[in-house]
Amino acid sequence: MSAEIGPINVFLADVKTRVDAHLTRFFEQKREHARSLSEPSVELCDALCDFTMRGGKRTRPAILIAGHLAVNPDADLGRLLDACAGLELLQSYLLVHDDWMDQDDERRGGTTLHKLFATRLQQQHLGASIAILAGDLGNAFAIELVARSATLSPHYTAALEVFWTMQRDVVYGQALDLIAYNDVALIQRLKTGSYSVKGPLLLGAVLAGADAEQRAALERYAEPAGLAFQVRDDLLGTFGAPEKTGKPAGNDLRAGKRTALIEEAERRLSESELAPVYAVLGEADADDAAVRAAMELLERSGARAAVEARIEHLNAEAQAALQAASWSELGRRRLEQLAKMFAYRDH
């Protein structure tokens, strides 16, 4: 016997619609408050709003809701929207700061905030400073939203603990990333692992009053599920269909990323055999034929298949972790669907 639940894409689209509407209402209030201060305050608030609304699949809110439903299938999802919006504001804060640290010009199909303010104010350092403050404002809003949502739960300290743990871990992870620290797994665990899957999932579950067994099972699920997401990213970055990913084929090769594909290829081939790969790795101007030759080598060597096998293994691990605790039927199936989607998405 199994309850009728809709496909994951419908669920994700529904979450996005509701979270976007909630964010819009939240920012209307914030703009009203900023208007009571000054015109530049409105500009700061608006910049954060535009950045937050211009993109984002709202995957973290969907994970939060799935974690919540797994513990309490009868939850009023409307009451989770503050926490969902809080995750998106945390994300905005991190991206705005990261973009400045990485000196990126574009994000989510638009200009990054440090660049936008530098142009608007005609001063690079001042623009960067205002962008850092826009990120800080996002962080303050995130705390407001998560703290409000924590009133849902008698375990509100546990909910806030999930939040500050995400913040702390991602800061440590970003610092290691910037100095190119040699423990890539640690950086992934701290930076992406913490706030992409584990944090949102635990936040949702804790707000529903998850017990210790459920929390432990979700942590064991989150790690392989999050890793499968990233490893799939590595595959899509090289072999993804350009019309789906929005990036040219072989994009990660030209960008010089040391993906799981490269690691697997190096395990299988000698340095001289790898010449066609190294010829394009990090070469932004490499021509299409050379990139295609590198891709063929990655395929022929078995590297691509090995990475696919690794994803399959990670997905199986995530699915198995769910067996260690009891869940609502609805929540368990959403979690299964999400892990599968992370592992096998095409964009």
Added chain:
Amino acid sequence: MSAEIGPINVFLADVKTRVDAHLTRFFEQKREHARSLSEPSVELCDALCDFTMRGGKRTRPAILIAGHLAVNPDADLGRLLDACAGLELLQSYLLVHDDWMDQDDERRGGTTLHKLFATRLQQQHLGASIAILAGDLGNAFAIELVARSATLSPHYTAALEVFWTMQRDVVYGQALDLIAYNDVALIQRLKTGSYSVKGPLLLGAVLAGADAEQRAALERYAEPAGLAFQVRDDLLGTFGAPEKTGKPAGNDLRAGKRTALIEEAERRLSESELAPVYAVLGEADADDAAVRAAMELLERSGARAAVEARIEHLNAEAQAALQAASWSELGRRRLEQLAKMFAYRDH
């Protein structure tokens, strides 16, 4: 009849001892955690620790405790130490970010963090990025500490609201300050007013379960008390005894600050009469005789006396605001002492 309470300096020294000890214990735990990650994580945590411990009078914790005692004189102060430490970490976060925005080299008798990391990592932008992250880490720690302390109170959402309001206001205030917005009073209210007196006071009071009348009275007390603190700063920056303030006489004149003294002088004297003041204002190399002449003019014109009168008025206003609600005798007297100290301190 009045209870025997000690002088304010003894109270402040006692608060500082206890808060410093609590911060030291907190950072020992955090260093232990950072050690479980990586050596650079320990460095990041240590830099924040050193910055937090190397200075600071812990005035905000004293204000928090006074606000708490005013509502509940029998409070166990040990249980307030998390919130006190949280305020100091919030302060560290703000100062570290501000120092980079203002491109300052020194703070609290040591090197600012962006400068320290730029030297250590031999790269300016990377150093600034790591410093911003050290500030962000302080913010995450502050939230942890304040959220923990909020478990003290059934009104924990109100306590957290005080916290995120401080964060938000100070961000808006700093943004206006950076672009030299022309509403100085608004900047003061948002930037210093919010997190120097009002926020700490309300946080302490709310954690003790303050009612609406008490909160309103404290807000009315906080504004003039905080302003008196700043206006006294203006006087000390020009007329303060160098052996008390640690800064040369007339320091603010050479630094070109538009203090309350300058405002009062401009109200009293014509532009030509003001020539001796303008001759040194913002002139870092002005000689001592010229600075002394400007100081004498500020004295003779009545500007100094007018600023003193303003402080007296602000202090009276703060003291009067306390009459609008009922307090414990101990707490009321601490609040009276604090306002008086802000207004009449000599350093």
